[in-house]
Amino acid sequence: MSRIAVYRVLVIAAAVLLLELLCYVGVIDRITMQPPHRILRDLALILISGKQNAAILKTLSNASIAFGLALFVGVATAVVLHGYRALRETLDPLFATYYAIPVFAFYPLLIVLLGLGDAPQIGIGFMLGVVAVIVNTLNGLDRVPRVLRKTARIQRLGTIETALTVTLPYAAPYVLTGAKFAVAYSLIGIIGAEFIMSRGGMGYEISFAYNNFDNATMYPLIVLILVVSISINTGLSRWEKLLLARRGQ
Amino acid sequence: MSSAAMKSARNALVLIAGLLAAWQALYWFVGDAALRPPLVTVQYTARLMTTDAFWMHLSETLQAFAVALSIAVAAGLVIGFGLGFHKLSAQVFEPMLVAVYSIPKITLYPILLLAFGLGMPAKIAFGAIHGIIPVALFTLNAVRNIKPILVKTGRVHGLGPFEMIRSILFPAALPEIFTGFRVGFALTLIGTLLGEMFAAQRGLGYLLMTAIGLHNVELIMAVTLLLVVFAATVSAGLLAIDRWLHRHI
Numbered sequence: 001m002s003r004i005a006v007y008r009v010l011v012i013a014a015a016v017l018l019l020e021l022l023c024y025v026g027v028i029d030r031i032t033m034q035p036p037h038r039i040l041r042d043l044a045l046i047l048i049s050g051k052q053n054a055a056i057l058k059t060l061s062n063a064s065i066a067f068g069l070a071l072f073v074g075v076a077t078a079v080v081l082h083g084y085r086a087l088r089e090t091l092d093p094l095f096a097t098y099y100a101i102p103v104f105a106f107y108p109l110l111i112v113l114l115g116l117g118d119a120p121q122i123g124i125g126f127m128l129g130v131v132a133v134i135v136n137t138l139n140g141l142d143r144v145p146r147v148l149r150k151t152a153r154i155q156r157l158g159t160i161e162t163a164l165t166v167t168l169p170y171a172a173p174y175v176l177t178g179a180k181f182a183v184a185y186s187l188i189g190i191i192g193a194e195f196i197m198s199r200g201g202m203g204y205e206i207s208f209a210y211n212n213f214d215n216a217t218m219y220p221l222i223v224l225i226l227v228v229s230i231s232i233n234t235g236l237s238r239w240e241k242l243l244l245a246r247r248g249q
Numbered sequence: 250m251s252s253a254a255m256k257s258a259r260n261a262l263v264l265i266a267g268l269l270a271a272w273q274a275l276y277w278f279v280g281d282a283a284l285r286p287p288l289v290t291v292q293y294t295a296r297l298m299t300t301d302a303f304w305m306h307l308s309e310t311l312q313a314f315a316v317a318l319s320i321a322v323a324a325g326l327v328i329g330f331g332l333g334f335h336k337l338s339a340q341v342f343e344p345m346l347v348a349v350y351s352i353p354k355i356t357l358y359p360i361l362l363l364a365f366g367l368g369m370p371a372k373i374a375f376g377a378i379h380g381i382i383p384v385a386l387f388t389l390n391a392v393r394n395i396k397p398i399l400v401k402t403g404r405v406h407g408l409g410p411f412e413m414i415r416s417i418l419f420p421a422a423l424p425e426i427f428t429g430f431r432v433g434f435a436l437t438l439i440g441t442l443l444g445e446m447f448a449a450q451r452g453l454g455y456l457l458m459t460a461i462g463l464h465n466v467e468l469i470m471a472v473t474l475l476l477v478v479f480a481a482t483v484s485a486g487l488l489a490i491d492r493w494l495h496r497h498i
Binding site for chain 1: 355363476
């Protein structure tokens, strides 16, 4: 392990110890937060007993569907938009201001459109993630060297073939950047929607536990979500670095 | 008006016209259950804006947002400059900041509610945690990318640390810092509104949440319209300043 990684572990350990100490001394009372070791124990109990498995499975599978849709539709849209300059320039202001708009405000509309099942939640996760994928993929496609496009033309590749075999592989690290955002956004969308209105899922369970002062359920579930999102994000970042390193960047 | 400005104004107009047309078409498709057509919504919004209650909610939201944004910018600048100057701490803390940036912060809202109680402080905290990290990360990168010759020049002139920041580092890093501010602005606004949706009894987010609960379609649409118009206008303005700064400095 490098020196910096050691420091990083030390900083995290110190933070956890500090929380433990604050809980022990009573600066943070039990109703506000359980000490970290209790949270970990409760998390293990929840995972072993399996009583939250349905909720965990529902949230994670919905988030994966939203992420998959956002990635697929986002990349496809970006490839099409890249070919139509005028359309792209018209949509540019929308992309630039999109993340300043509270997408959750559209949740009621989606419920009426798609019914009160999983679909509106997936819809919110998708809507949050898709623009990040489009913007980053476009950014990657802009950087494809002219010579590669020319090569594709010389090989008489069609539009779809060019995208699949030449331009998208070149843009892969940028698509990955978009995918990283999409992971975070699809989780935010699904969990936020579950908080607002739903009949299950981790967001629902967390808010249910909150309303019942059930910290033994609430904190472990929150920690689980954080661990899942940070691990996926770190994994994708590693992959992105690997791709860039292979190109000598 | 320059030709570029003409073009972007035309693009914005085409986009707005397109969105209005899509809205009207969606209304014809969905009907009165979930939507109101653009004209009716604008009329309702105009009427809403004459009520005292609306201005009470708006001023509550603006206050919370202003405080949250100030905290996010101040803390973000301190963290960004602090880490930017100290290479080792930047190496240790930057990946942690990126990881925290990617977590779905919406899951943390019950913790903030337990820590701050229902009301203004919780909303402000929720807004601020969304904004701090982008400001810090952009500032950190800006400070790190300042040309060494500028710092050397400052040293040759015998500047103290504060003089150095005020007259060399801050101006040199300004365009990037402004980009961070722009992103932080959007995220803090969303954070504040989300905080109000879950953790408040006043404010536009609360108004929206009650409208969702009562299925008051006019009110949902009016509040959403106002939020979208406000967020889009301000971010378009900030984006214009951002691009100008990047071209001129």
